[in-house]
Amino acid sequence: MFDVAVIGGGPSGAMAAERLVENGYSVLLVDPGNRIKPCGGAIPSRTLKDFAIPEELLVARAGAARIIAPSGQQVDMQIGDIGFVGMVDRATFDPYLRARAERAGAHLFTGKLIGLEERVDRSLWLSLAATDGDPTASPLILRARMVIGADGANSTVRRLMFPANKRPPYVFAYHEIVESPAEGMAPSFAPDRCDVIYDGRVSPDFYGWVFPHGSHTSIGCGSGVKGHDLRGATAALRVKAGLADCKIVRREGAPLPLKPMRRWDNGRNVLLTGDAAGTVAPASGEGIHYAMLCGRLCADAVQKCLETGQVSALREARRQFMRAHGRIFFILGLMQAIWYRNDRFREKFVAMCADPDVQRLTWESYLNKALVRRDPLAHVRVFFKDLAALVGVRVGGHGPAA
Known part of the structure; x- marks a missing residue:
């Protein structure tokens, strides 16, 4: 017993x-x-401290994320000196x-x-x-x-x-682990950056990703839409990322509760x-x-x-x-329901990610696993920029336009 x-x-x-x-x-x-x-294997740097995880288990450290819109518009989100995204296999x-x-x-x-x-x-x-x-x-x-x-x-x-x-409700996640390209072989690939792709062709309700794992890379996407071709979308994502010729090590798929x-x-x-x-x-x-x-x-x-x-x-x-x-979790669920519903909104969402307030609050919340409370005015600014993006007006000289 x-x-x-x-x-x-x-x-x-x-x-x-x-x-x-x-x-x-x-x-x-x-x-x-x-x-x-x-x-995808991403963990915030805080995880190592909270659960006594040795850094040797990290196969890569990412200091930035690149957010990609359906149009191909790209936004780089640098973490800075407040932490990093650790990648595990x-x-x-x-x-x-x-x-x-x-x-x-x-x-x-x-x-x-x-x-x-x-x-x-x-x-x-x-x-x-x-x-x-x-x-x-x-x-x-x-x-x-x-x-x-x-x-x-x-x-x-x-x-x-x-x-x-x-x-719980699910999306289905699928990814392919491939051998990372040699230096210079894939110009759009960075071994210290996570790529997140918001594009209805990749996922009509979630997103795609290219996450570096040192000698290997995870490329995949998720969707809760029945019939969406996750393998085909991942193959297209590999081509777009310049990783089509990289050797596939393994393929994996499973439901992901949300x-x-x-x-x-x-x-x-x-x-x-x-x-x-x-x-x-x-x-x-x-x-x-x-x-x-x-x-x-x-x-x-x-x-x-x-x-x-x-x-x-x-x-x-x-x-x-x-x-x-x-x-x-409630805020993230609301964000997914609003911004992931079609490519027009995904385009606005990616543009909004260029905003300094959005970037800072996003990284601090992710790395600390808590909503940032010390700068309430930043939350107010983000709220009104968010609202402006929804109704299609420009605020403060930067941020998304309709």
Whole structure:
């Protein structure tokens, strides 16, 4: 009988497992160990400090982003000296986090959850199938007092323990990892800059990206529009970025949730975290930092529940997360709904990104994972420029025109 079984060993599950074993609980960490999540791999510099991530895990450091409009208009957004965007490769980042949890004391099982049953005493019986052994072997049956579902957007834990209609909205993300071009071979490519492409041909409701990963580069896009050809859009994006001749290392695709679920717990003994709970930022699709934070919050909530026997403690994870980040998730969701709806608005959005106030507030909010409060006048200026862009007038000599 384990105190807690954590299903899924990505950033959220690994953080939850590590936190719980460090606080003296027996933890089973289950991960198939044979899948790499499609991900641009961007994390703010703050993540390294908050979660003790060594800089050696970064495959690149980006000091700027280039925003590209449907017309080809480009806006460079320099970060300056306030931080950087770190790039990680999930093929090495996730195994590092699982190994760290295992070193702390978690019991790592390489396999997948195929069944979950709650008994009369509210203990949970898990049926597990190994992915690194005999595929014909009988499932392993283990027990746990609590379960944390950190098994991604298509969470098996959520499917087995929550009503069928309880799932967040999604876009589908697809990317190709290619070998980065040699210096001078692709003039529009920069190894220290992230390119973000807002173009309805690439994505009718989200965006495309070219993110450098050192010796490799992630090129992809996402969309919630059924039938949109993500592979074709990515291929066209490679050509436009001058990376068509770069060797493809791997292709990956998966759903990407864009809104936290209204409830993460089942009211008894199961709690969802990370992508399973929908904690991916709208508009940007950023999820690694939020997943790691969510994993720790869920671990603390489970610990409190185990200590007190009060299942209401499980709700604290979502409550604390939304208290800290709910407002920015709301703003990002509103921004996506307004500016991503067609190319006319995307064009205005990219033009607005040239504004110094927009750039500064964007980078400070991203790097600090909080809305910037110290300069209220900047927010007022951005609001009126935003409004002017919507109605099609020019404000203050710069900013978008209709």
